[in-house]
Amino acid sequence: MRKQRDIRSYPGLRTLSLVFFAWLYLPIGVVIFYSFNSNRLVSVWEGFSTKWYVSALQNDALMSSVRVSLIVALFSMIFATTIALLAALVITRAPGLKMRRVSETVVNLPLLLPEIVLAVAVLILFSQVGLNSGMFRLVLAHVAFCTPFAFMPIRARLQGMSLDVEEAARDLYAPPLTVFRRVTLPMIMPGVFAGAMTAFVISMDDFITSNMLNSGGGTTLPIYIFSLIRQGTTPELNAISTLLILVSLILATIVLILNARAMRRDG
Amino acid sequence: MSKAFRFWGLFPAWALMVLTLIIPVFIVAAVSVSERGAYGGFDWGFDLTAYRQILFTLGWTDELEFDPKYLIIIGRTLAYATGVTLISLILSLPLAYWISLQSARMKLILVYLVTLPFWVSMIVRVYSWLIILGNDGLAERIYVFFGGADGQGFLFTWGAMLVGMVYSHIPLMILPVYAAVEKLDPALIEASHDLYGSRWTALRRVIIPLSAPGLIGGSILVFVPSLGAVLEPMLLGGGRQLMMGTLIQNQFGGSRDWPFGAAIAMVLLTIVVLVLIVNARRAARQMEASA
DSSP, X not given: OOOOOOTTOOTTHHHHHHHHHHHHHHHHHHHHHHTTBOSSSTTSOOOBOOHHHHHHHTOHHHHHHHHHHHHHHHHHHHHHHXXXXXXXXXXXXXXXXXXXXXXXXXXXXXXXXXXXHHHHHHHHHHHHHTOOOHHHHHHHHHHHHHHHHHHHHHHHHHHHXXXXXXXXXXXXXXOHHHHIIIIIHHHHHHHHHHHHHHHHHHHHHOOHHHHHHOOTTOOOHHHHHXXXXXXXXXXXXXXXXXXXXXXXHHHHHHHHHHHHHHHSXXX | OOHHHHHHHHHHHHHHHIIIIIHHHHHHHHHHTSEEOBTBSEEOSOOOHHHHHHHEEEOTTSOEEEOTHHHHHXXXXXXXXXXXXXXXXXXXXXXXXXXXXXXXXXXXXXXHHHHHHXXXXXXXXXXXXXXXXXXXXXXXXXXXXXTOOOOSOSTTSHHHHHHHHHHHHHHHHHHHHHHHHHTOOHHHHHHHHHTTOOHHHHIIIIIHHHTHHHHHHXXXXXXHHHHTOOHHHHHTSTTTSOOHHHHHHHHHTTSOOHHHHHHHHHHHHHHHHHHHHHHHHHHHHHHHHHO
């Protein structure tokens, strides 16, 4: 028996969508595939080998850029999440707040403007106030554009959860800090976690701002990868990229699961 | 919630954005009307040289000559950003619509699959296209397989740049478009068929008008960052054809003309702010109309 066609569907829609997904994953697949190529020439397959992973892990310049990226991302994540959490609490919980719309726009400002403009802006600012420490400059700039990414899931969770339990705690004379620590925080934890990890990944991935601020002691992983690409494609670059893809995909999966939970009311 | 917390809770966010974003943007504006420093950088002052430089060059005898080279770069940037937005729009609508027709569980999985590549580092995503489009890469092999001539790959062409930019930005289009088509009432589409409308009519008269907010929202999310793209022009475009992003970047690197870089940044910022204002006005009108 022929399956009844959904009247809402269009011919070719399915094929088009499958081709699209293939296109979406093709580049990632290609990088992973060629990272196991033993040939020095990237696009000429010779045989299976994991030697490029070994050489990548023994590359000191790479490891030091990974260290810089991790430190910057960790501090950016901590500051951005704290700032976003405080702002989200006031924005969602203060009744009759006059600054609500403006405050929300201000928190989301980095999303509205092209990053290259913001990168130029902080570069000039730092050069004027004489801030030269590589990592400190990076953290300060990264916190700014990571904050809206931490803010969104936290606010979604704060708005999505029921207020009953908070009210019950207050009715039982729990002081505000106790209500926050024992009731609100545990309930919004998936949102906070998702926000923190998003901020971490956004900081880890950043190229434009980090490149603009690049100076001694502040070479992050994307900047190092960029310098390698400029020297030409190498299988080692594929191995580094594959490792980075794996880390990104794992973190993304965790965040997306948490986000799905944070969206669910009282989940 | 206490008065003190209302203030101190919002204070860090405001302080951060004012210090690292709002004030710096004003400084950029100030630098764009400053003089170019003798050894790079800039000297405070008031001088419109940087803006004049966008339109004119100094001739042999110091007379101003109209020179469209920077206008061409600005125009090219707008053209690429428009192209990327349109391609993303045309690809996203059928895909988002198809996802909205699947079962609830499938929808979750497919949206997850759309978002996933977006989490992979931008530089890695651009690099992967470098391999595919490069000499002897996958793209060329497929091309030769179908009877094309063996060449030097497809890198450093406008096509390479478009593919890379669409790939980088398309999830920003798919998600809002999906959010819009997902809310479509199937009864309306059935009604259009009951009234003997063809599939094409349903698309044109029901689906597209009703999902317009998502289509416009996604277009802005793709258009704005495309204007400031740096990586794709540098790596896939080979840096031969400058875009506003790379032009700005160069002024703070090699050739070091900070006031000129700041002036181009202000032009870019102005374009973006204009787009956002036009959109806010349109949204306000729509709110009024539906109220």
